[in-house]
Amino acid sequence: MNKLAVRLAAGSDRLAELVRRDQDLGAEAEALDKAIITAVSKQAGQRDAAAEQRSRARIAAIASERAGLQKTLAVEFPDYASLSNPLPLAxxxxxxxxxxxxxxxxxxxxxxxxxxxxxxxxxxxxxxxxxxxxxxxxxxxxxxxxxxxxxxxxxxxxxxxxxxxxxxxxxxxxxxxxxxxxxxxxxxxxxxxxxxxxxxxxxxxxxxxxxxxxxxxxxxxxxxxxxxxxxxxxLPSVISLKSLRAFARRDQGVKPMTGFGDPVFNPAAEGPADRRAAGGKVAARSIATMAYTDFWRGAGVDRAQLAKALPQLPDTADELNAVAKDVGAGEVDIHLGRDASETTLKRAALAQYSIIYFATHGLVAGDVKGLGEPSLALSIPDQPSEIDDGLLTASEVAQLKLNADWVVLSACNTIAGDKPGAEALSGLARSFFYAGARALLVSHWAVDSEAATRLTTSTFALLKNEPKIGRAEALRRAMLTYVDDASSPRNAYPAMWGPFALIGEGEVR
The missing domain is CATH 3.30.420 (Nucleotidyltransferase; domain 5)
Incomplete structure (x- = not known):
């Protein structure tokens, strides 16, 4: 959250470049340090002394460069120091x-x-x-x-x-x-x-x-x-209140929204009609048809098995199109079917959008054996590559460049997972903050697709009609409208109307 704070305060000028460079160098040094620890734990005959020395030399070079960056920041941007090394708030x-x-x-x-x-x-x-x-x-x-x-x-x-x-x-x-x-x-x-x-x-x-x-x-x-x-x-921490309010960027994305939904989990399914027939009209955004361990094979996720187990979500196309209409987004900014892919996402100029919306399955760390990071399931390619294997992981999210008023994760289990004690922000949600999101709309449990469509489109419509009420109040009113709808008994059940939580800035600032 503090990394997000300093980036928001930096804006998009020279300070932002210096801050990003410092944070990227810190991440590189941490990765190298972990690699060295792994290397020295090996038996003598398996160790590569030259590679270890190169890593140590690089860590020393990084330390020197970061020290220089800190001096530059202290001279050119003294206000940055109070934010990058904050004292506890009284x-x-x-x-x-x-x-x-x-x-x-x-x-x-x-x-x-x-x-x-x-x-x-x-x-x-x-x-x-x-x-x-x-x-x-x-x-x-x-x-x-x-x-x-x-x-x-x-x-x-x-x-x-x-x-x-x-x-x-x-x-x-x-x-x-x-x-x-x-x-x-x-x-x-x-x-x-x-x-x-x-x-x-x-x-x-x-x-x-x-x-x-x-x-x-x-x-x-x-x-x-x-x-x-x-x-x-x-809020993930007390200091995050200051991060999100006192230092928040004032510039807004120039386009209202981009969205990714109705991914193709089984490449053999050609069109929306096929996917709708295969997955059914209504699917809860969870994986219930197979044991999670069945997705794991050897050194990687068996995506063929995962593709069979992930229910298609054809109604998420309706969800995204309805929200896009509400906020005035163009068709070109809504990516559905095979276009809802990691390749499309990583090539997009995401920093120009105020809202980034994902309507798909979420996998919490541990859902799939051996998958150590939470992920969003996007279209699974015919030939997986390093850039696009169908799963957008938390570490990949952290490398995105965003300037989003909020990111919507209309997926399952993106907030806390099934066990109490999980972080208020999963690694996935925290990574979106790091990448530049100011608020997240995330789900506490597996979401009913029809309910998610109704709640999110209602939230955006309320916010469009009364922008000053803020995100948290718009979500509150959307949930109350749902629970008070007497047309169906199940509308009253909290699992249906209450899955979403607002993380971060809920007010209009």
């Missing part, structure tokens, strides 16, 4: 960054108990939370078990449905102690840690429910969701 530094209608809650989770600090422009409060790391992990895991879109489709009764009593219990523990300071603010900014990074705060329940699990799905509509009271945004 309450008095945070309060001016908040608007009159915002409250921030910061969480510290330790072994036996936890703490919450609430800050507004007018005041601050600090309270103990009577739940330690293990207890929170167990409760968040139980909370998330009810967030399965399949539960809104089948007739399995109450088994495994979302527990409103637990949602209220967590509200009472986490926000109840500071409720007096926070409840009347229109927007809530949350800085979670540990297991709380996997908790969708907007689904906490502020009042005791009539029943832990309603007799009918419609009963979920009447719960006192926190979302009904406040728009919720997540």
């Amino acid at each position: 309450v008095k530094d945070i309060q001016p960054l908040l608007s009159a209608d915002e409250a921030m809650t910061i969480y510290s989770v330790v072994d036996k108990q936890s703490y919450v600090i609430a800050i507004t422009r007018e005041g601050v409060d600090w309270k103990q939370v009577p739940l330690g790391a293990d207890a929170l992990t167990q409760k968040v895991s139980a909370f998330r078990k009810g967030l399965d879109v399949g539960k809104a489709r089948d007739a399995s009764g109450k088994s495994g449905l979302f527990d409103l009593a637990l949602a209220h219990e967590l509200y009472a523990a986490l926000l109840g102690p500071v409720e007096a300071l926070t409840k009347d603010k229109r927007s809530l900014l949350v800085v979670p840690s540990a297991a709380l990074t996997a908790l969708p705060f907007h689904l906490l329940v502020t009042e005791t429910p009539q029943a832990a699990i309603p007799d009918k799905l419609e009963g979920y509509r009447n719960a006192a969701w926190l979302l009904r009271r406040q728009a919720v945004s997540v």
Whole structure:
């Protein structure tokens, strides 16, 4: 997040070039250092002394160049120093960054108990939370078990449905102690840690429910969701508030949006009709047809097996086209089918777009055995190459050059994965921040494609009609419209209407 901050502050002039050079050199040095550690761990007969020496010499050269860059930056851009080496923010530094209608809650989770600090422009409060790391992990895991879109489709009764009593219990523990300071603010900014990074705060329940699990799905509509009271945004750290607000770039992308969706996972499928017939009209953005270990073969991912397992998402073409129409994007900027590829993405001038939108499957690190990075699944080429193998990994995202007001990841599990304790921003989302995104719209769990289409297009339409409400409030209104739609019982179920979270800057600045 700090790397994003210094890049945003730099803008697009000489300072930006110096900052990018310094960060790239740092990444190169870190990679070389890891390579040396790997090399020296080998047996003597397998080591390449000359190669090791070249790596050490390069690290020394990098250190010298970075020292020179720091001197240049200190002389030419003294304000940069306070941002690139920030001190912890005091309450008095945070309060001016908040608007009159915002409250921030910061969480510290330790072994036996936890703490919450609430800050507004007018005041601050600090309270103990009577739940330690293990207890929170167990409760968040139980909370998330009810967030399965399949539960809104089948007739399995109450088994495994979302527990409103637990949602209220967590509200009472986490926000109840500071409720007096926070409840009347229109927007809530949350800085979670540990297991709380996997908790969708907007689904906490502020009042005791009539029943832990309603007799009918419609009963979920009447719960006192926190979302009904406040728009919720997540920040990866306290310093990120300053990064995103005090130092944010003011220039905007010149084009409204580019999008990538309806990828071809099976190259044998020629057209949208074929893919729709193969995958069905509605597909949850997850992989349920095979074990993840089946995708792994030898030293790489078996993309033939992966292609068979990934359900096609033909309705994501409708999703992207609808959003593009709402924001005024041209057809040439929407990449569908085979054009939704790594090759197309990496050749595009992405820095000219205000919105970059991905509507596809997401793979969290560990989903596929041996795949150490989270990825977005794009069209799988007939002949994979180093540039295009069909999976856009976090490290590849970090090398992109963006100037995006927000990046939408309408995919599965791009925020926290299945296990509590995952980072609030997965490696994928964090990489988009590093590349230059100011806010992310990401999913907490596998998304129902029709629901994702409805939520995202509604969010953009609301923002288009009332730009000043901000991203977080637009998302809030879109979710409320969904849950309050009585045309179908499953519209009331939180797994359907509540998958998305706003990470980063939710306001209009």
